[in-house]
Amino acid sequence: MAGGTKRLPRAVREQQMLDAAVEIFSVNGYHETSMDAIAAEAQISKPMLYLYYGSKEELFGACLDRELTRFVDEVNSNIDFTAAPKELLRTAVLAFLNYIDANRASWMVLYTQATSSQAFAHTVREGRERIIEIVGRLLRSGTKNPDPDIDFELMAVALVGAGEAIASRVSTGDADVQEASELMINLFWRGLKGAPSSQDVDATAVISS
Amino acid sequence: MAGGTKRLPRAVREQQMLDAAVEIFSVNGYHETSMDAIAAEAQISKPMLYLYYGSKEELFGACLDRELTRFVDEVNSNIDFTAAPKELLRTAVLAFLNYIDANRASWMVLYTQATSSQAFAHTVREGRERIIEIVGRLLRSGTKNPDPDIDFELMAVALVGAGEAIASRVSTGDADVQEASELMINLFWRGLKGAPSSQDVDATAVISS
């Protein structure tokens, strides 16, 4: 009665705060974001932030966690794992590009921010592994006889790097989604060929249909 | 007595300062580095830093410039521009990744810092565009009958994105240079085959421009 402050359930508050934090962090970067700014954006008081998250560092860590999970879940759930490999790849690429395009203030952005402070090396490393795992599984599942020489992880790094760059172009309107998808699918597809030889190889021969 | 207060010519001091700045910036990151720390490392007083470089931002910029120049020079001098296209590509990629592997405490680290700080976003973006343009021209000129449907620039965006990601991995010691090189070479090379018919590449014609 006195304050006019709504009493919200803990879970809701938490999301509200994280929403604000992710928004501001991703726009201004970790160091250039103040707790004041986050509290203001979340329309709550600073002590609440500290009550729920303990410190700026932990808050940023929580953002990182949530966005990574969202990213993984959303992309995962939009991939058609039952489809044929090439189709599966197509759904994966589209899921990825669409997510990045639709959620600019999200995992990839925070991930980049996180690299600016040694405090998040751990979290970043963890996140990295989860992504690798997905893409790796994807690649592996598309390959009939997985060549142990193929480093799925590193390939995943490259492809995700490419994907991020492309997605950035897509989201600024400088690239067409259809075209971008084709390009990435080709990159992935051929990437699977791995290997030293420079000759063309029929990918279908390597990858199960 | 303890060796401290020599009166050095300007040029020498400049290098001394940059050495210190690069060292500390790359260990602690831009924001977590104080001018005090740099001054201490360089064994000079803070006002000297400001006298020579004007501000923290400009000092960081000077570090970026110097390291970029070193990087470009070193990589350039290790590329065999006389070799056949594919070999040329191989030497280029190796030069690139080897430099990053051998100089972990400099270019890539600063670049990453610059990427995640609002103040240098502009500079980084510009630099990236320039590289993308170069790679784009390389792809186009390397394709015998350029299919107008192929968007070489977007391909360049993807390849540069992949390259950055890989390089980042190498610089943290999480990836092996040899393996990473082969992966990148393949990616580039096959990128050229996005067009149905692609053959020789005359890279020197592009790179020298």
Added chain:
Amino acid sequence: MAGGTKRLPRAVREQQMLDAAVEIFSVNGYHETSMDAIAAEAQISKPMLYLYYGSKEELFGACLDRELTRFVDEVNSNIDFTAAPKELLRTAVLAFLNYIDANRASWMVLYTQATSSQAFAHTVREGRERIIEIVGRLLRSGTKNPDPDIDFELMAVALVGAGEAIASRVSTGDADVQEASELMINLFWRGLKGAPSSQDVDATAVISS
């Protein structure tokens, strides 16, 4: 225990801070006053000053505002607007100089500081113009048949200049209020006779505007 860290309502703290700031500013001058000194005098921490007033300049501005308002209010309330013109003039001049005499550590000192600091030159100039305008209208309306040859504004400039100089002298204790008042009254009164024919003045008509 020693009385320090009470939790005061905003309005109270504001006055406490302004009191301290006025005190220190008027003793040491604008530039030679540090925010630390003001904070110490107000027995609060520096961040409070910045929280409430934003910057040293704004804090000084707030001091200026408060003291000006006090000054104007006090002087205004001691003028007998119902008296005959000459008597009105006398009460006005006396109110003016008496205030300055009685409050040496406030208005005039801050005003002098403001005058000699680049940052407030603009504000001071504007304020002076407004006063000149008022005095100018006073002179004009006080002259029965205004001779178009008389430049009332310039006369006002001279009188205000004289008034400032006298007030400055009074505030340093180098001049006697009584004597100074008579001198100013005569100067003003005779200023009106710059025109060959001048008589009654209806000051209230001007001042209220």
Added chain:
Amino acid sequence: MAGGTKRLPRAVREQQMLDAAVEIFSVNGYHETSMDAIAAEAQISKPMLYLYYGSKEELFGACLDRELTRFVDEVNSNIDFTAAPKELLRTAVLAFLNYIDANRASWMVLYTQATSSQAFAHTVREGRERIIEIVGRLLRSGTKNPDPDIDFELMAVALVGAGEAIASRVSTGDADVQEASELMINLFWRGLKGAPSSQDVDATAVISS
């Protein structure tokens, strides 16, 4: 030979430095002027400033002294002390206005600056007395039977204050020199009537012709 630096006689160097100092001090104010700026304007090195003047404070003091002397000498030498009182007054006013108009970076400006630091109270007081002496002599010399009740000093303060204000207007082109002179002459002339009475008094009756 080695340095290309001219070896100037001491007196010349001193003036060169003071010229620069007066220029910068009067434009920027005492506190907002750096020794660097003065050295640059004087085209000499900072240690020279310290060699010749010891400290910023002393340098400013020297400026004050020189400008006061110049002002006094110049104005004095342009007054026709042999003329009849009213004509003498006219020459005095013109000398004053012309000087202020022609030398904006001069005594009055520095004088105002000086009031912003307690360090110059002494110098300011001295200067004040010299001015008073001139104006006082002027007034006294124009008065047949100097009334001991007339405070020539305070009158001088008022008139100089008025003069400064007017001169400022003149120098910005907002006032005409002729008109301004007339106005000031009237102010001076009537000022001599001093005294409590509000009635008109024929000034010529009080002042010798």
Added chain:
DNA sequence: CATGAATGAGGTTTCATTCAT
């Protein structure tokens, strides 16, 4: 539960001033 009020600590920057050549 929620917050307005408060601060310790530290960061960037500037300046008057002095060596050592």
Added chain:
DNA sequence: GATGAATGAAACCTCATTCAT
């Protein structure tokens, strides 16, 4: 005699963080 090189000291300002209500 003259100066480029160098610095101690201090100023303004911000921020993550915590009480006391």
